[in-house]
Amino acid sequence: MPESEPAILVDGLVKRYGELLAVDHISFQVNQGEIYGFLGPNGSGKTTTIRMLVGLAQPDEGRAKVLGYHLPAGISQAKRYMGVVPDVSNLYDELSALDNLIFMARLYGVAREEQKKRAEQLLRDFGLYERRKDRFSTFSRGMKRALTIACALIHEPRLLFLDEPTTGLDAAAARSLRSLISGLREKGLTIFLTTHYLEEADLLCDRIAILVQGRIVRIDTPAHLKRLVQTESLVEFTFQGDILPLAKELESRLGEAKAAVIDQNTIRIYGGDPAEVFDTIFQFSKDKAIGIEAASTIRPSLEDAFLKIAGLSPRVMAAEKSPGKGRR
Amino acid sequence: MAVAWQDELRGIYHIAIKDMRTYYLKPPALSWGMVFPLAWTLAFYLRSPGDFAELVPGLLAMTIVFSTTAAEAVVINFELRLGTLERLLLAPIGITSVLLGKVLGGFLFGLFTTAIVAGASILYMGLHPDILGLALIAVPSLMVFSSMGALFSVAVKEVFEAQTLLNLPRFLMVFLCGVVYPVSALPEGLQLLARLLPLTYTVQGLRISFFEHADPLLWRDFAALLVFLILFLLPAIRLLHRRFR
Numbered sequence: 001m002p003e004s005e006p007a008i009l010v011d012g013l014v015k016r017y018g019e020l021l022a023v024d025h026i027s028f029q030v031n032q033g034e035i036y037g038f039l040g041p042n043g044s045g046k047t048t049t050i051r052m053l054v055g056l057a058q059p060d061e062g063r064a065k066v067l068g069y070h071l072p073a074g075i076s077q078a079k080r081y082m083g084v085v086p087d088v089s090n091l092y093d094e095l096s097a098l099d100n101l102i103f104m105a106r107l108y109g110v111a112r113e114e115q116k117k118r119a120e121q122l123l124r125d126f127g128l129y130e131r132r133k134d135r136f137s138t139f140s141r142g143m144k145r146a147l148t149i150a151c152a153l154i155h156e157p158r159l160l161f162l163d164e165p166t167t168g169l170d171a172a173a174a175r176s177l178r179s180l181i182s183g184l185r186e187k188g189l190t191i192f193l194t195t196h197y198l199e200e201a202d203l204l205c206d207r208i209a210i211l212v213q214g215r216i217v218r219i220d221t222p223a224h225l226k227r228l229v230q231t232e233s234l235v236e237f238t239f240q241g242d243i244l245p246l247a248k249e250l251e252s253r254l255g256e257a258k259a260a261v262i263d264q265n266t267i268r269i270y271g272g273d274p275a276e277v278f279d280t281i282f283q284f285s286k287d288k289a290i291g292i293e294a295a296s297t298i299r300p301s302l303e304d305a306f307l308k309i310a311g312l313s314p315r316v317m318a319a320e321k322s323p324g325k326g327r328r
Numbered sequence: 329m330a331v332a333w334q335d336e337l338r339g340i341y342h343i344a345i346k347d348m349r350t351y352y353l354k355p356p357a358l359s360w361g362m363v364f365p366l367a368w369t370l371a372f373y374l375r376s377p378g379d380f381a382e383l384v385p386g387l388l389a390m391t392i393v394f395s396t397t398a399a400e401a402v403v404i405n406f407e408l409r410l411g412t413l414e415r416l417l418l419a420p421i422g423i424t425s426v427l428l429g430k431v432l433g434g435f436l437f438g439l440f441t442t443a444i445v446a447g448a449s450i451l452y453m454g455l456h457p458d459i460l461g462l463a464l465i466a467v468p469s470l471m472v473f474s475s476m477g478a479l480f481s482v483a484v485k486e487v488f489e490a491q492t493l494l495n496l497p498r499f500l501m502v503f504l505c506g507v508v509y510p511v512s513a514l515p516e517g518l519q520l521l522a523r524l525l526p527l528t529y530t531v532q533g534l535r536i537s538f539f540e541h542a543d544p545l546l547w548r549d550f551a552a553l554l555v556f557l558i559l560f561l562l563p564a565i566r567l568l569h570r571r572f573r
Binding site (some may be wrong): 054055056076077079080084086088092095099103104107108109 | 349411417
């Protein structure tokens with residue numbers, strides 16, 4: 001495939017499940033060697049998009065080309081060069097880490113003399129070599145994710161799909177996995193990453209597509225996305241009592257500025273004149289007899305950009321961050 | 329094109345081998361696929377050791393049915409539930425090959441169990457079956473019932489659902505297809521129904537192999553089994569395709 005050709009080219013892709021429009025005419029392209037983030041809350045169409053690109057679902061409309069092969073006709077050829085890490089770690093509980101890797105190597109037609117060598121190297125790279133003979137079922141969630149990624153790399157793919165790779169992991173395991181993913185970029189792999197962790201997208205991705213209700217609402221680099229909100233003032237107040245029941249009333253007093261509830265005590269104000277915002281909040285605090293514990297101006301993050309673009313409340317995203325039910 | 333065929337065949341082989349290693353010792357496979365047919369065989373032997381030779385073809389046929397279908401329910405439904413079947417579909421092989429790998433896994437499990445029952449019965453009872461005739465019927469029968477198991481298993485998600493669903497045709501066939509009672513002893517309507525069930529041809533063919541060597545009717549049973557193989561295999565492949573459309 002010529003270097004100038006995109007690794008993934010999607011044009012007007014649509015997927016319906018009955019009445020539900022899961023993916024709504026999305027178009028994007030992923031360049032070779034980049035980490036491309038697909039960012040959005042649960043149900044925004046991230047996984048459905050991946051399923052269409054890896055041949056597990058058929059699009060209802062639109063065109064897609066992966067690694068130079070048109071889908072769905074060329075999916076069998078494309079599969080030889082793509083690795084897929086689904087949102088659940090679906091390896092064989094009964095097989096050891098090494099046997100899982102060797103089975104995948106066989107399925108992908110890796111030469112017999114290469115199978116064990118590659119499997120052991122991946123186990124070393126992912127820090128699992130000491131546990132190579134242990135059954136998959138005995139692994140922690142983080143180790144399962146790591147082995148699932150290793151299995152997707154056994155045939156040395158050019159393109160890796162990572163669907164929510166760190167969801168459900170503790171902070172340390174997620175950090176370690178992110179550093180592994182960064183390492184893969186250095187090897188020249190193209191990575192298509194879906195996540196609802198904004199900091200993960202910020203840290204890893206070269207470009208990000210923001211997906212809301214099946215539609216792409218923005219595609220840009222993390223730096224550009226953050227710049228969108230950098231011109232606005234951002235102030236965060238932590239109250240001594242529950243602010244939730246008063247949030248609407250507070251917002252009505254803010255004029256042009258917008259309020260977003262972070263948790264039951266904390267509220268973040270976007271835009272407006274900072275001096276006026278402070279005055280309004282202090283007056284409100286006095287009127288409602290609810291003390292202010294802390295007030296600070298903050299640096300806009302990708303989360304703030306996402307909130308502005310997608311129009312979602314931070315509480316929605318916070319809910320997204322809780323580990324998914326039944327994840328392995 | 330030749331390379332693509334090699335990929336598909338390699339996939340079928342490795343899936344079947346992996347299933348043997350992974351699932352053959354699972355409790356549902358052991359209880360429905362091995363213990364149940366062996367217990368039935370033993371029960372019939374203890375009831376009337378003198379007439380047991382007459383029952384051997386029927387019991388072998390029943391062993392083929394239970395061992396293959398039980399194995400299919402395990403190798404397909406465990407993977408559907410855990411999402412590992414999807415992982416197989418991500419590999420550069422077609423859905424048809426994935427299903428054929430599963431059917432081959434059930435076939436091998438059935439072959440192993442049936443070989444134990446057949447070997448023990450033949451040696452203990454001093455029977456002299458036509459080995460080629462036996463293979464001519466047993467091999468397509470193992471494929472037919474493995475495909476039947478696959479068809480019922482891809483329609484549901486859980487192992488217990490598949491086993492429960494499979495019990496309907498399994499027990500219907502055990503009672504109607506000549507395993508215990510000759511088909512000719514059944515009322516005319518039930519005889520007609522028996523002709524529509526694949527196990528009738530397995531029992532009939534095995535009976536010929538054991539007691540009436542070199543009967544050309546063996547080929548009729550063989551041909552009927554091939555028809556049933558197509559009737560089960562094609563809808564099973566189609567159903568699996570639909571699940572991942």
